[in-house]
Amino acid sequence: METSTAAAGTGQGEKAPVPRGRRPAWLPWAVGAVAVLACLGLQSQLYSGQERTVTTVFMFVTLAVGWNLIGGFTGYACFGQVGFFGLGAYTTVVLMVHGDLSFWVAWPISAVVAAVFAAAIGLPLLRLKGHYFAVATLGVAEGLRELVTNVPRWTGGGAGITIPSTGAKAPTLWLGNDGFYLLFLGLGAVSALVAALISRGRTGYALRAINQDEDAAAALGINTTWAKTVAFGMSAALTGAAGSAYAFQQVTIYPERLFDVNITVLMVVMVVIGGSGTVSGPILGALGIAVVSEYLRQHFAQWHSFTLGVLIIVAVILLPQGLVNFVRDAVRMRDFSLLSNVRRYRL
Amino acid sequence: MSQFLQATVYGLLQGGLLALIAVGFSLVWGVMNVINLAHGAFVLVGAYLTFELNQRFGLDPFAAIVPVGIALFAAGYLVQRGLINMVVKAPIFITLLLTFGLELVLVNGLVLLYSGDYRSVTTGYAGDGFTLLTGVRVPLGRLLAAAVALAITLVLVAVMRHTRTGLAILATGMDRGAARLMGIRARHVYALTFGIATAMAGTAGAAVSAVGTFSPADAGRFTLFSFVAAVLGGLGNMYGALIGGIVLGLVEAWGGQLLPGTLVNAVAFGVLVVVLAVRPQGIAGRAFYASRVEV
Amino acid sequence: MTEPEATPPTAGTATDESPVLRTEGLERRFGGLLAVSGVDLALPPGRTLGVIGPNGAGKSTLVNLISGHLKPTAGTVHVGGKDLTGARPWRVAHAGVARTFQIVKPFRGLTVADNVAVAAMFGPSPVRTPAHARREAAQVLERVGLGGRGDVPPAELSVADARRLELAKALALRPRVLLLDEVLAGLRPAEIDPALRLIDELRRDGLAVLIIEHIIQAIAAISDEVLVLHHGTVLTQGPPRQVLSDERVVEAYLGHRYTRKNRS
Numbered sequence: 001m002e003t004s005t006a007a008a009g010t011g012q013g014e015k016a017p018v019p020r021g022r023r024p025a026w027l028p029w030a031v032g033a034v035a036v037l038a039c040l041g042l043q044s045q046l047y048s049g050q051e052r053t054v055t056t057v058f059m060f061v062t063l064a065v066g067w068n069l070i071g072g073f074t075g076y077a078c079f080g081q082v083g084f085f086g087l088g089a090y091t092t093v094v095l096m097v098h099g100d101l102s103f104w105v106a107w108p109i110s111a112v113v114a115a116v117f118a119a120a121i122g123l124p125l126l127r128l129k130g131h132y133f134a135v136a137t138l139g140v141a142e143g144l145r146e147l148v149t150n151v152p153r154w155t156g157g158g159a160g161i162t163i164p165s166t167g168a169k170a171p172t173l174w175l176g177n178d179g180f181y182l183l184f185l186g187l188g189a190v191s192a193l194v195a196a197l198i199s200r201g202r203t204g205y206a207l208r209a210i211n212q213d214e215d216a217a218a219a220l221g222i223n224t225t226w227a228k229t230v231a232f233g234m235s236a237a238l239t240g241a242a243g244s245a246y247a248f249q250q251v252t253i254y255p256e257r258l259f260d261v262n263i264t265v266l267m268v269v270m271v272v273i274g275g276s277g278t279v280s281g282p283i284l285g286a287l288g289i290a291v292v293s294e295y296l297r298q299h300f301a302q303w304h305s306f307t308l309g310v311l312i313i314v315a316v317i318l319l320p321q322g323l324v325n326f327v328r329d330a331v332r333m334r335d336f337s338l339l340s341n342v343r344r345y346r347l
Numbered sequence: 348m349s350q351f352l353q354a355t356v357y358g359l360l361q362g363g364l365l366a367l368i369a370v371g372f373s374l375v376w377g378v379m380n381v382i383n384l385a386h387g388a389f390v391l392v393g394a395y396l397t398f399e400l401n402q403r404f405g406l407d408p409f410a411a412i413v414p415v416g417i418a419l420f421a422a423g424y425l426v427q428r429g430l431i432n433m434v435v436k437a438p439i440f441i442t443l444l445l446t447f448g449l450e451l452v453l454v455n456g457l458v459l460l461y462s463g464d465y466r467s468v469t470t471g472y473a474g475d476g477f478t479l480l481t482g483v484r485v486p487l488g489r490l491l492a493a494a495v496a497l498a499i500t501l502v503l504v505a506v507m508r509h510t511r512t513g514l515a516i517l518a519t520g521m522d523r524g525a526a527r528l529m530g531i532r533a534r535h536v537y538a539l540t541f542g543i544a545t546a547m548a549g550t551a552g553a554a555v556s557a558v559g560t561f562s563p564a565d566a567g568r569f570t571l572f573s574f575v576a577a578v579l580g581g582l583g584n585m586y587g588a589l590i591g592g593i594v595l596g597l598v599e600a601w602g603g604q605l606l607p608g609t610l611v612n613a614v615a616f617g618v619l620v621v622v623l624a625v626r627p628q629g630i631a632g633r634a635f636y637a638s639r640v641e642v
Numbered sequence: 643m644t645e646p647e648a649t650p651p652t653a654g655t656a657t658d659e660s661p662v663l664r665t666e667g668l669e670r671r672f673g674g675l676l677a678v679s680g681v682d683l684a685l686p687p688g689r690t691l692g693v694i695g696p697n698g699a700g701k702s703t704l705v706n707l708i709s710g711h712l713k714p715t716a717g718t719v720h721v722g723g724k725d726l727t728g729a730r731p732w733r734v735a736h737a738g739v740a741r742t743f744q745i746v747k748p749f750r751g752l753t754v755a756d757n758v759a760v761a762a763m764f765g766p767s768p769v770r771t772p773a774h775a776r777r778e779a780a781q782v783l784e785r786v787g788l789g790g791r792g793d794v795p796p797a798e799l800s801v802a803d804a805r806r807l808e809l810a811k812a813l814a815l816r817p818r819v820l821l822l823d824e825v826l827a828g829l830r831p832a833e834i835d836p837a838l839r840l841i842d843e844l845r846r847d848g849l850a851v852l853i854i855e856h857i858i859q860a861i862a863a864i865s866d867e868v869l870v871l872h873h874g875t876v877l878t879q880g881p882p883r884q885v886l887s888d889e890r891v892v893e894a895y896l897g898h899r900y901t902r903k904n905r906s
Contacts, residue, residue, distance in 0.1 A: 077440040124624040130439050131382055135578055136623040139616045142571070146613030202763050205772060209749050209760050215711055216747035218731035219740070220811060221764040225730070261567070265447050272444055277751070306459065309451025316445045317433045345437035347534050 028196065028279070036189050043181055051177050055249075057290040058184035059242050063263070064270040064282035065191040066238035071268065072276035073204065074231045075211030076126065079134040081239055081267055083141030084114040086258040088240030089247035090148055090155055096163050096171050096248075098154065103172035107244050114240025115233040122232040126225070138261070145259035160254040163247065172248075180249045187245060191238050196279045198234070207231050208277065273315050275324030284323060320345050352483045354600040360485075362596020363493030364558075366589045367551040368569055369576030370500050371544035373588035374507075376577055378520035378540045379435060384446040387569030388453035389545045393419055393552025394466075394561045395457055401468045401556075408468045408557035409491060415553045416546045423545025427538040435537065450566060457563040465560040473557055492554035499550060503543065504585050516540050575619050659686035660723075662850045663708070663739070663819045668717035670703055677703040678874045681717070683852075687818065690841070690851040692865030692882070694858055700874040701854045702744055705823045708852075709741045710734040721819060736766045740817035742808040744824045744854075748796035754807055755779045755792030761814035779814060786810045786840065801828045805837075813844070820844060822853040826860060838864050862886055 039054075046054060063085070070078050088110040095106040125136045148155045155161055165174035175183060198204050206227040209217035218224045247253050266289065274285020292311065296304045318338055319326050330336045372386045396415045400406040406414075426449065434441050473488025507513035519526040519536045527533050548569075555561055573588075576595050580587025595615070602611025661684035668681040678700040685691050695701050706712040708719055710731035718727045721737040729737075740761075749757050758779035762769045769775045776792075783789055786806045791799070796807060805825050812820060822841065826834055834857070842864045845851050855861040861868065862882035870877040870891050878888050885891055 071440065075438070077438075077443070079443075121620075125620070128623060131376070131380070132578075132623055134382070134439070134443070135574055136620050138574070139619040139623070143613050143616035143620065146609055146616065150607070150610045150613060200772065202768075202770070202772065205752075205756070205760050205763055208751055212749040212751050213747040215731070216743065216749065216811075217760070219709060219711070219735060219743070220761040221732050221735035221766065221768070221815060222760070223730075223732045265444075268440055269444060269447075272440060276440075302459065303455075305451050306455035309448045309455060312448030312451065313430065313445060316441055316448065317430070320434050320437045320441050342433065345434045345441065347432045347435045347537065 032189070032192060032196070036185070039185050043178065048177050051181055053290075053294055055177070055181045055184045057287060058181075058188040059246060060266065060270060060286040060290050061188040061283050062184070062191045062238055062242045063267045064274070064286040065188075065195050066235045066242070067264075067267040068271045068276060068278075068282040069195065069198065069207075069235040069238070070232050071235075072271050072278070072282065073199070073207040073211060074228055075277075076228065076232070077130070077134045077268070078137045078232070078235070079261075079264055079268075080137030080139070080141030081235070082259055082261060082264040083137070083144045084118060084236040084239040085243035085246070085263060086141070086144060086148065086255065087117060088114045088243030089253055089258045090255075091240070092244040092247050093161055093163055093253060094154055097161065100171050103248050107241065107248075110244035111237040111241040114243070115237035118236030119229050119233045122229045123225075126228045126232060138264075141259060141261070141264070145255050148255045148259070155255070158255060160252050162252040165248070165251050174251065175248070180245070183245055183249075184242075187238075187241060192279065192283060194234065194238070195282075198231075199279050203227065203230065211277065269312055272322055273312075273319065275322030275326070278322070278324045278328075281322050281324035288323075318342060349482050350604060351601075352479075352481060354604045355597065356479075356483050356485055357489075358597035358600030359593065360489040360493040360596070361600065362593035363496045364489075364551060364554055364592075365572050365576055365596050366592025367496035367500055367547055367554070369573040369580070369588040369592040369595075370503065370585050371547035371551075372570075372573035373577035373580065373585060373591075374503075374516075375541055375544045377584070378516055379431075379537055380439070381431060381435065381442045381446065382439070382574075383541075383544070384443060384570055385449040385453055385566075386446075386544070386548055386573050387566035387571075388450045388457075388563075389419060389423070389548035390552040390555060390569045391457060391561060391563055391566050392422075392453060393549030394556040395461060395552075396549065397553040397556045398461075398466055398468050407470060408553050409495065412495065412550045412553045416550045419549030420542040420546035422542075424538045424542035426545070427541035428534065431541065432534055432537060450570070454563045454566045461563070463562055463564060465562045466556075467560040468556040470557060486558075488558045492558050495554055496551060499547065500585075500589050503547065504589075507585065512539065575615065578619060579622060659688075661686045662722050663852070664720045665708065666718045666720075668704070668707055668719065669715050670700075670707055670712055671715045676874050678707060678714075678871075681871075681876055683869060683879075685819070685850045685852060687848050687850050688845060689866045690845050690853060690864055692861035692868040693852065693854045693871060694856070694861060694868060695871035695877075699871040701871055702823055703874075704871065705741060705821045705852070705854060708734070709739060709821060732764070735764075735815060735817075738766050738815075738818035739821065740812035740815040740819070741821035742805075742812050742823055742825055744827070746804045746808045748799075748804065748807055750796055752796075753792060754788060754794050754796055754799070755783065757796060757807060758782055758792075758810045758814045761811045765815035765817075767816060779810075782810045782814045786813065787836070802830070802833045805829065809840075817849065819850045819852070822851065822855075824854055824856065826855055826857055834860060858886065 042054070043051065067078065067081050070076050091110040091113045092103070092106040095101045095109060096103060121140055125133060128136055149158050151157070152159070164170045165172070198207070206217065206222045209220070209222060210224050210227060214224055243258065247258070270285035270289045271282045272285070273289065274283065275281025293308060296307050300307060319341065321329070326341060368386070368390055372383060375381055375383050393415050396418060397408050397411040400411045400414065401408060430449070431442065431445060434445055470488065474486065476484050476486040478484050507517060515526070515531045515536055516539065518529070519531055519533055523533050526536070572595060576591035577588050578591070579594060580589065580591030598615055599611060602614060606614065663683070663685040665681055665683050668678060669676070670678045681704060683691065693701055693704065703712060707714050710726070710729050710733065713728040718725060720726065721734065721739055724737055726734050726737055749760065752760070755776055759772060759775035762775040762778040763772065769778060780792060783792055786809050788803060788806050788810060791803065796804065799807060805828070809825060826837060829837060838860060841851060841853065853861060853865065865882055867880065868882045868885040869879045870885060877890055878885055
């Protein structure tokens with residue numbers, strides 16, 4: 001599959017043997033730039049079906065990178081992330097259908113709406129720890145879905161709503177497969193860039209410190225409330241932007257699909273399997289899961305979900321800290337045994 | 348008025364069933380700090396097992412509670428011992444993912460075996476019922492299901508509070524390290540706990556099969572109900588989960604009367620979020636030390 | 643070790659220097675339990691206050707109340723004349739108060755140097771870039787005796803080194819007030835003296851040090867003043883010699899005789 005070429009390209013770049021010492025600082029940026037150029041070049045080689053598949057992979061890269069900001073870096077397992085996806089999507093739809101706004105105006109507004117909403121619910125909810133935060137955010141997402149379903153005047157309710165995207169009445173003409181490929185590629189690349197910049201800067205240190213010990217982080221002068229809210233807002237903005245673009249790509253959207261809790265779970269799976277709290281982990285995880293999932297769908301249609309479940313179980317038990325973290329630790333400790341890895345969290 | 352009473356009766360009966368599901372979920376959460384996303388799937392495994400026993404041997408669904416309970420206890424014990432114990436010390440989203448994988452396997456396994464169609468187990472009496480003075484109807488099957496659910500829940504709570512094994516489970520839940528020092532085998536205790544929870548889910552599934560239709564797609568809904576009931580009741584608090592389940596049943600039934608469409612669900616989730624933000628120990632529960640960051 | 647005579651003990655709270663840390667009537671209730679009640683203290687720069695008391699006397703609660711990790715149910719906390727009662731921990735840190743934790747709290751995913759760099763990045767006079775912060779961290783690590791161990795993950799540190807890291811993180815804040823919660827716990831006798839010397843050095847640099855300890859003799863040696871907490875209230879307060887010979891202290895402090903025997 002063509003997507004796997006892209007995946008392998010990035011993967012090899014990440015692990016390229018660097019002679020002694022730390023890897024040069026420019027290497028990750030160069031790998032990222034090459035990967036984006038490769039994806040641009042790849043486009044002309046794809047059939048339209050494949051092009052749509054790869055576009056979806058880019059979307060999941062965005063979603064995984066977005067979830068990683070709050071779930072991976074900060075350690076707050078948000079199980080309602082799909083709420084921001086749906087919120088971004090429905091903001092766009094409402095603005096385009098009822099406000100007659102261009103997609104290019106609605107898109108950034110949707111990201112901002114998702115971020116502001118996240119910050120607003122984050123102030124009370126980010127004081128909750130662990131499972132409580134997970135459940136509360138899940139509740140918010142489910143509540144949003146019910147809300148959207150129950151105001152059909154604005155959202156079309158459960159029957160769905162269609163964005164006019166052809167003809168003279170369309171606020172913006174549908175972008176076509178090629179257009180959406182570029183749109184989602186750009187979004188994915190920007191997300192990765194945002195994550196890389198946050199990771200290297202002060203905010204990244206603040207988030208990791210909060211993740212590992214919030215009391216100690218606060219004692220060192222980190223405004224934990226602010227840092228967590230910023231992470232949550234950024235994460236929601238990326239997710240909302242993806243939802244907005246997805247809505248326009250789908251043209252007709254339904255609350256059941258836009259607020260599907262399985263989308264959240266997929267984000268979590270991608271981040272955990274790739275390596276949470278790293279920049280490259282979620283990208284690799286998204287590529288890997290998307291490729292495997294697509295392969296299973298094509299070759300074992302019936303067994304697709306079942307096999308995915310088995311793979312998740314195996315992956316979580318063998319590589320609980322994710323691929324990137326495992327490789328990093330293994331190189332440092334010179335211990336590549338999966339067995340000692342499995343022992344880590346066993347009772 | 349009679350409509351309201353009818354809704355109340357229906358809500359109480361439904362709530363009893365939800366309570367049985369939620370108590371097991373809450374037990375696992377409280378003792379092992381694991382949110383079992385596959386809990387609803389185990390309810391359906393119980394329902395389909397009952398369906399199978401009924402089809403092959405004509406076994407009554409309420410009689411099937413015993414073999415189904417035993418089978419699911421064994422299955423749960425093995426799943427915990429073999430799978431979940433492998434990552435039980437990992438950060439929470441690891442265990443969440445593992446149980447999600449398990450849910451995918453169980454639900455899609457059921458789809459492969461029985462298709463996604465709705466099934467039901469019919470009995471001669473479940474549809475019967477009697478009418479209370481003001482014209483409120485009480486269906487027999489639901490009454491029986493609620494009664495059985497309540498009985499099992501109360502027995503479990505008694506077992507937890509008054510037997511050696513029960514106390515070992517509670518002690519391990521409070522402090523695994525300390526419990527191990529006192530000679531409690533945590534691995535075994537965890538597996539027992541999970542087995543008890545899946546057995547409760549399975550028996551609830553048997554009851555579910557007797558009172559209505561079911562399909563593998565219902566798994567997520569049952570897990571979500573357990574979530575909400577357990578949170579309302581307070582983490583790991585079994586009486587709390589019991590109350591939470593009944594409250595949930597009532598809220599659903601009343602809301603269905605008062606609010607248009609499925610808006611009642613939005614209200615329920617709103618209540619859930621507010622309860623969490625304001626009172627994370629639940630409406631009935633005690634404070635839990637690690638629930639909140641104090642900064 | 644620095645002789646206690648080297649610094650004239652201050653009697654009571656009446657000093658010509660104005661205190662950088664002052665609490666008045668500090669109180670914290672947990673349900674029905676009064677963990678800390680009516681604690682008044684005033685700590686000028688360049689002075690060390692030792693706080694002792696049996697287990698459960700409220701020592702760590704006192705530190706948490708000052709550092710903002712717990713909110714007092716009554717009373718006030720002032721740092722440098724600024725009211726910080728019930729302020730969030732980072733505000734207290736920005737006001738120049740650094741603390742260590744009784745149970746060490748390293749950031750396990752960061753290296754030793756990055757642990758300290760975080761403090762340099764977010765303290766009262768924050769350094770903007772991680773690279774600059776790491777240079778600062780290296781200096782602080784050198785000072786506490788962890789030079790050359792910057793690239794190690796905290797999990798590989800010994801008990802004593804983990805305590806040093808805890809101290810290094812506090813110092814990288816460049817604080818005016820240092821709250822030390824049992825920094826000597828778990829150290830071997832040979833490791834205690836250098837630690838005490840370092841703490842006394844910091845005091846001479848002008849820091850106000852509040853140190854909580856079980857080892858009475860150690861605390862007496864470097865403290866200008868000792869405060870005894872018992873059941874959350876101040877039993878007595880004064881120069882070390884006077885406090886240690888107080889019969890009420892001997893009576894209340896059951897660990898006292900045991901400690902003396904071990905130290906000899």
